[in-house]
Amino acid sequence: xxxxxxxxxxxxxxxxxxxxxxxxxxxxxxxxxxxxxxxxxxxxxxxxxxxxxxxxxxxxxxxxxxxxxxxxxxxxxxxxxxxxxxxxxxxxxxxxxxxxxxxxxxxxxxxxxxxxxxxxxxxxxxxxxxxxxxxxxxxxxxxxxxxxxxxxxxxxxxxxxxxxxxxxxxxxxxxxxxxxxxxxxxxxxxxxxxxxxxxxxxxxxxxxxx
Numbered sequence: 001x002x003x004x005x006x007x008x009x010x011x012x013x014x015x016x017x018x019x020x021x022x023x024x025x026x027x028x029x030x031x032x033x034x035x036x037x038x039x040x041x042x043x044x045x046x047x048x049x050x051x052x053x054x055x056x057x058x059x060x061x062x063x064x065x066x067x068x069x070x071x072x073x074x075x076x077x078x079x080x081x082x083x084x085x086x087x088x089x090x091x092x093x094x095x096x097x098x099x100x101x102x103x104x105x106x107x108x109x110x111x112x113x114x115x116x117x118x119x120x121x122x123x124x125x126x127x128x129x130x131x132x133x134x135x136x137x138x139x140x141x142x143x144x145x146x147x148x149x150x151x152x153x154x155x156x157x158x159x160x161x162x163x164x165x166x167x168x169x170x171x172x173x174x175x176x177x178x179x180x181x182x183x184x185x186x187x188x189x190x191x192x193x194x195x196x197x198x199x200x201x202x203x204x205x206x207x208x209x210x
Contacts, residue, residue: 001102003111003131004200007118007172008138010162011145013182013189017138018114020193021200027108029097031090031115031123038089039063047085052078073161087123095126109201119167119175134200137176139169140183 006021008014018028038044040062048068049057056068072078094113101107113124113132124131140148142163149159173179178196182189 001107001111002109002133002201003098003113003124004134004136005113005115005118005124005132006136006138007115008182009140009145009166009169009172010116010159011148012138012140013148013180014114014116014138016182016186016189017136017180017193018112020190021110021112021197024110024193024197025108026110026112026197026200027101028112028114029094031094031113034090034093035086036065038086038093041089044086044089048082051081051085073165079165083117083121087121090123091126091131094124095128095130098126098130110197117166119171134177135175136178136180136196136200137172138180138182139172140181144183 006014006018008017018030022028039048045063048063052068052071056064056071058064068082072082098111101111115123117123118132118135145163146156146159150156154162178199180189180192180196
């Protein structure tokens, strides 16, 4: 069972690639969803409130994600404060899911750790060495990404702030074993993933770029 890390800047199409890989039989672990889940765990919730204050809570006592995001992305260093609390718990959850897959009746050939922050963090790098061993990066031109985010209803200022909080294109590319450039249409991206999948499970030697 091979574990890969999949990342890409916001708006690049990472989640689309994850879904296409799942269509080939890969098991996708949504690390971003795990990040949302750990914030509901009592110990993590209490630590986040202790760090950021009760104003990030909704009336029912859960975390108001937009309120938390406004603090995290407004001031340099605050994202690191949140990650110091949440990332160890996320890695623990990743490890448990990998354990469950390995011990199952039919372990998959490929597990994809779909995460927004790979280069910027230790997510998916497990202490026992069972984390990802290959990195796939999805990239797209900045203006293409901004247009996609605008179509989702995200304002340009917010989108640029999110981009600035992530690794640069050069940093992601430096970490990449395989690169998918997603500036085109969905059919082109799907064909590139068709070409990439055999390489990820060890049946080829080259990396496609589209």
